[in-house]
Amino acid sequence: MPSVSESIVRDWLELHGCLVRQPRKYQVVARAKRPDEEIDLLAWNPAAEGTSPPPGLWDGRSLRAVRAAAVSVRGWFTERFAPATFEDNPDLMRIGSPEVRREAARRLGVESVATILCLPSLPPASDLARRTLEMLREHGVDGVVLFRIVLTELASAAGRRFDYDRSDVLQMLRICRSLGLLRDPQLELFRGRARSGLGGTRRRKANPAADGGGDGQ
Numbered sequence: 001m002p003s004v005s006e007s008i009v010r011d012w013l014e015l016h017g018c019l020v021r022q023p024r025k026y027q028v029v030a031r032a033k034r035p036d037e038e039i040d041l042l043a044w045n046p047a048a049e050g051t052s053p054p055p056g057l058w059d060g061r062s063l064r065a066v067r068a069a070a071v072s073v074r075g076w077f078t079e080r081f082a083p084a085t086f087e088d089n090p091d092l093m094r095i096g097s098p099e100v101r102r103e104a105a106r107r108l109g110v111e112s113v114a115t116i117l118c119l120p121s122l123p124p125a126s127d128l129a130r131r132t133l134e135m136l137r138e139h140g141v142d143g144v145v146l147f148r149i150v151l152t153e154l155a156s157a158a159g160r161r162f163d164y165d166r167s168d169v170l171q172m173l174r175i176c177r178s179l180g181l182l183r184d185p186q187l188e189l190f191r192g193r194a195r196s197g198l199g200g201t202r203r204r205k206a207n208p209a210a211d212g213g214g215d216g217q
Contacts, residue, residue: 005075070104096140
């Protein structure tokens with residue numbers, strides 16, 4: 001799962017003009033990570049314009065204003081990331097620590113970097129989501145990027161007529177679009193509605209009389 005999640009985020013970074021480097025190719029087990037091992041991806045945007053966005057939820061537009069970034073990818077798709085999650089696993093926020101920032105800046109040859117944490121989801125309750133973002137900001141995380149945003153923007157960019165041999169992620173999205181699983185402009189795959197299997201939504205047939213919407217004639 002880490003390689004899949006990182007591939008998705010890497011393609012998203014490149015979509016928005018970033019040059020991306022993966023600083024390590026191994027998993028750390030049975031010991032604490034060193035500062036350099038907290039970084040999953042390093043991104044450099046030579047065409048960055050404007051001022052850096054304020055800390056909080058970021059999307060592709062926010063990313064275009066970021067010159068250099070250290071990225072941590074947390075692809076745990078089995079739970080929402082609430083304050084309790086980070087309290088129980090403080091290492092999840094270590095991407096924002098001064099040590100990691102310094103290491104990322106040294107590797108990119110810049111004075112400072114933005115730190116980005118990619119997460120599957122935040123709590124649905126607005127107060128919990130706000131508290132989560134505040135906690136991450138207090139621990140040095142500049143931008144939080146959700147996979148829903150990443151995949152939606154990638155799906156919008158994937159065209160039917162192109163053969164993405166160099167990107168498994170874009171190739172899969174292109175296939176989904178060609179088969180009608182992604183539909184413009186709603187991008188049906190990412191709408192929050194129940195699905196019947198992989199390909200579509202099971203809808204009731206319209207019945208105005210049953211719905212109280214007419215006289216049934």
